[in-house]
Amino acid sequence: MTWLWIRHLGGELWLRIDDLDQARVRPEYIEDIFQQLDWLGLDTDQGPRSVTAFQQSWSQQLRIERYLRALTTLKNTGELYRCICSRRQWQALVGEGGRYPRTCRHHQYSAEQPGSWRIRLPEKATVCWQNWPSGQEELDLADEMGDFVIQRRDGQVAYQLASCLDDLDWQMNLLIRGVDLRSSTAAQFRLLRLLEPKRTPPAVLHHSLLTDEGNRKFSKSDGALSLHILKKQGYAPAAIYRSCAHWQHWPEASNVQSLNDLQQSFALALKQEP
Secondary structure: OHHHHHHHHOOOOEOOOOOOOHHHOOHHHHHHHHHHHHHHOOOOOEOOOOHHHHHHHHOHHHHHHHHHHHHHHHHHOOOEEEEOOOHHHHHHHHOOOOOOOOOOOOOOOOOOOOOEEEEOOOOOOEEEEEEOOOOEEEEEHHHHOOOOEEEOOOOOEOHHHHHHHHHHHOOOOEEEEEHHHHHHHHHHHHHHHHHOOOOOOOEEEEEOOOEOOOOOEOOOOOHHHOHHHHHHOOOOHHHHHHHHHHHOOOOOHHHOOOHHHHHHHHHHHHHHOO
């Protein structure tokens, strides 16, 4: 979806790979990204083209100092507080699906005490952004996420801060992501406003998700649906292109045989929109 939109708009497509959580990163996983993009014929304009290039020039591990400087800025402005609660402790109070109950918000724990750093949100923290291609969208971050973590107990900077800074430093002006990341969009734009109040945030397109018959989104745990498995089973890229068009209910979906056909189906769908 991202490739189709950017090629349609004549923009510049960046490949970015998050690797902050080193416990979950493997070279073979990163290599798989390049292999699948190549198999599908999806080119990029900026970003790594190989595992070696990624490790040498594009890894988030190379930007740790940048993330920590921003973290210090937030601490100095009083926007953060130290939380010594473990996830198990606070979830015992609110349940697994509940928000952090601000247990440590009114305490003055020192940075030397084991714990995480959380952002101090107001009672109502409405974040607005441009819902591309037109309109505005908003979300009450305090109600949706609560005082979210900026730096974890193990010292790792949280995804929200790293992603915000990557967008900022690389001057992204359009983000295309799943609708399940609306709360992350709000969190990152809240941080952007704190760090760079004069900077205009990117526009965002939140696309719908693929779901099963029980209306549950497909995930990486659904191994039978992974591109790697489909490729091993003998599927050709054309089958993926057709599936994409069918899932989106685009015109001429059954006739899609190539990436160019998919682009034409996508363009026809745009023309039919009111």
